[in-house]
Amino acid sequence: MNALDTKINAAFPGLVVRKDLVKAVKGNAIVPTYVLEYLLGQYCATSDEASIQSGIETVKEILRKHYVHRNEAGLVRSNVREKGRYKVIDKISVALNDKNDAYEAEFANLGIKKVVVDSGTVKSHPKLLVAGVWCIADVEYEHTEDKAVSPWILGTLKPIQLSHFDYEAYLKARQEFTTDEWIDLLIQSIGFDPEMFGKRSKLIQLMRLIPFVERNYNLIELGPKGTGKSHIYSEFSPHGILISGGEVTVPKLFVNNQSGKLGLVGYWDVVAFDEFAGRQKRVDKSLVDIMKNYMANKTFSRGVETLGAEASMVFVGNTKHNVPYMLKHTDLFEELPEKYYDSAFIDRLHAYIPGWEVDVIRGEMFSDGYGFVVDYLAEILRHLRSDDYSDRYKDLFRLSSDISTRDRDGINKTFSGLMKILFPGGGASQEETEELLRLSIEGRKRVKDQLMRIDTTYPDIDFSYFAVGDRKIAVTTLEEDEYPTYYRRRAAAQQEGQAESQEEVVSGNSVPSASKAESVLPDAREGHRVFSENQKGVSFDLLFGPYVRGARKITLTDPYIRLFYQVRNLMEFIETVVKHKAPEDEVDIHLVTARDDLKADQQKANLLSIEESCLGSGVNFSWEFDGTGTIHARHIVTDKGWKISLDRGLDIFQHYEMNDAFSLSNRLQQFRSAKGFEVTYMRLG
Structure with a gap:
């Protein structure tokens, strides 16, 4: 272990795990990382190599015996029948059978349905009613002559997530780390080697965690394929769900007016839309309208009733063109489905992560160092959702009065999220606070600048802030510095077909693009x-x-x-x-x-x-x-x-x-x- 790993183990005994162990135990089990790390946290949360190897074998044995592979479901069902009771690891969903007035479970991999569940279990774990939850469950088999009665019985059910944690101990341990050490610990916790990333790249990776720590946070990330945009939302936390952008419907996402059943936003902290980009994708306009209302007001309607929810919305998708092409010919939202390519929808996004700055994931980027068992970190972030850190820069800096209320809200929510992740107990220096404020302003500025290209009715905004002594500091995005001529074009210029007359010049931070380097x-x-x-x-x-x-x-x-x-x-x-x-x-x-x-x-x-x-x-x-x-x-x-x-x-x-x-x-x-x-x-x- 290096010095940081030694420090991590000393500060968080039993709560961290070596990150390369997930690959060692996963095999061909198609389960989220947080499920595997939940098991590793039970048996391998130590720095003792002998205990780690013993724990790995134990976890492998648990997976071998109890994880249900679809192609072995028949064998597992037979084991349940022969033994009368058998423990399984599977994704379980529950639905109400109103004809029988009973809750019935369905096991995704085991392939059994209509397993009776008592109402107390459903009340304790309401997410079972929506999209399903990974659980460790005891399944029983009791044959009956009555064909209307299912022979399958659910004995006990335990969702795979941490049951308790000591938040005060977390805050105390945080104080033992420098800011750079803490950032590296978090990067290792999500599975990456911090040595492979610069400071800005690390912070961009951590911005992906903000929806888990901020209520009703609307985030978009568009960029090239293979950069890990959706990984965190599918693998990181039992409180987030990743769905395909093409599978979204109003009943699934918000409410089914016929049954009254709440949708995903009522049960999950984060709802992420994978493969969201695609200009030609068919989208229900009523869904877009409800989405816009929810993103702005945190509410949606169920018939005559208005309901609120706290789920953050994340949209991730791939871009076809590079940044200078998009800036010259269209804008950075060009890949959105046509009905989402709407100024009212875009204006409700709090931040835009520049996915083109994230490297394509390579094998050498993964960490073999120690990081939090992700389930533990997920619970910490969830605990922080009720706090508001958005005012923690105001003693040092103030935003330009030119920044609108909606822009200000986006900046504040991003800043609050980053502060909770990096400085949950406070203690950020003026320089560290300023760095996070600039990144927060940049995230919202990227949204607004592109919005002004799409809709010419939006006025220019001065995205700047003032330091002590009224020193004014302007904020620019990186792509603005790299391609100033293309970046500052407005929609009117595009519509009129004005040709570029100005060459890119090496000045300040800007450099010519690769294609023009020689000339x-x-x-x-x-x-x-x-x-x-x-x-x-x-x-x-x-x-x-x-x-x-x-x-x-x-x-x-x-x-x-x-x-x-x-x-x-x-x-x-x-x-x-x-x-x-x-x-x-x-x-x-x-x-x-x-x-x-x-x-x-x-x-x-x-x-x-x-x-x-x-x-x-x-x-x-x-x-x-x-x-x-x-x-x-x-x-x-x-x-x-x-x-x-x-x-x-x-x-x-x-x-x-x-x-x-x-x-x-x-x-x-x-x-x-x-x-x-x-x-x-x-x-x-």
């Missing part, structure tokens, strides 16, 4: 540039090309050219120099770095390989280890009089698939997500 390289000039985390379109060509052009000698000082990916960055820098020098010229590139005490031989071998590969290329590569062992600054100096100061050196890219020869992010830097970094260009002499 718009800027002239070399002094200045300072700041790049945001997850920004794309960044490359060594754009950063260094104009400054190394014509140089005969270049010295790179970077103490962190040690690991393989760092040496690869060095090789790509050399490629940039080769591309920008004249064929007849030669360039001397000299590296000053620090020795890797752990893998010095491998580091030396890699640098010698680069030296050899440069032979005959017009580049003479040399290197040395700093003898003082004190270098920290990272910079590039050329004999053309330029010094480029790099706060991260060449290490500006987030993790990407380096072994996939067919990945564009592997072949072209412009397709990689950047880390947050700064560059300063200075003239010497």
Whole structure:
């Protein structure tokens, strides 16, 4: 275990589990993660390896004996009959048989129906009436000659979810972690390795949890396939349900006026719509109207009666086009079904998660570290739903008066959710509070800016806030910084078919898109540039090309050219120099770095390989280890009089698939997500 895992086990004994164990026990059991972790939490919530291995075998044995596979349902039914009573793990739903005036259960995998359930069980677990609940249940078999009576009897039933927890102990343990440690614990809890994500990417992942901790929170995430958009809503919590966007009806979601039966919003904390995107999808307009009313007012009608509910609504779907295409030709909501492509519906969304900033999930991203048993964290988040943290920035910051009430509500609910997740007991610094406030404003701004493109009657809004001393701070979205020309187009310009007349310019945080990189390289000039985390379109060509052009000698000082990916960055820098020098010229590139005490031989071998590969290329590569062992600054100096100061050196890219020869992010830097970094260009002499 690393230091964080040791700390996690000490602070939350018996409440955390090693996250790679789920794969170890799952086999071919098609069950949600929270079901498996519920069992792992009973037997493997420890750091003792022997106990873990014993617990794994116990959980496997429980699954082998009691989890019902559909193709083995006949065998399990036989076991129930022969033994008279048998324990099963299955998804159980209950319906009222009004002819017999009795509740009857149906077992999804076991394949039995009309199992009589007493009304007390239904009252204790009302979710059984809607969509079903994973349970551990004792099923009995008692044959009778009366064909009208089912031989199946439900003995005991226990939903798979935590029965109790100590919230005060949770708050006390939270104080033992720094903010970064706590974020990493939460990222590991949802199954990911925090080392594979930057700070912004981690916060975006955690934004997906806000619907579990905030009542009536309306969230949308659209982005490429395979980024794990729906995973949390199907696997993370017994209080959320994921349904296909095409399966939604008014009776299923809200109320059946004929039977009076409440729909999903009456029983679940979170209702998520999977595969929500699709322009041509058929949608019932009456459903959209009821949805809009519920999202705005938290109520819906059952005949003459008006009912309230607390379920948060989440909409996740895939986009077909990349961000610059959508910004140039349509908008970021282009994939919504036609009847949902409606300004009144969109305006009720509190935040838009930029799904295109989330990497496609790869095997290396999953964690083998310790995280909360997800059921425990799910109960903590549910407990926090009754609290309101939306005012916790108001002593430090105030929103612009230009921000409307609906925009303000969206910002406040997102901020409240993030504060509950990260700082449930308070204690956020001014900088941490500001970071969450900016992210909350950005989430709502993304909704409103696109809404203004769709409906020209919406006025421009100044999404800014004021710090102490009335210092005004404007908030922009990352895609606004990357593609300013396309982002700020309004619907009127699109309708009139106005052509783009302005080229993208390298200015501030913005960089040219990959397709224009070659044609718009800027002239070399002094200045300072700041790049945001997850920004794309960044490359060594754009950063260094104009400054190394014509140089005969270049010295790179970077103490962190040690690991393989760092040496690869060095090789790509050399490629940039080769591309920008004249064929007849030669360039001397000299590296000053620090020795890797752990893998010095491998580091030396890699640098010698680069030296050899440069032979005959017009580049003479040399290197040395700093003898003082004190270098920290990272910079590039050329004999053309330029010094480029790099706060991260060449290490500006987030993790990407380096072994996939067919990945564009592997072949072209412009397709990689950047880390947050700064560059300063200075003239010497």
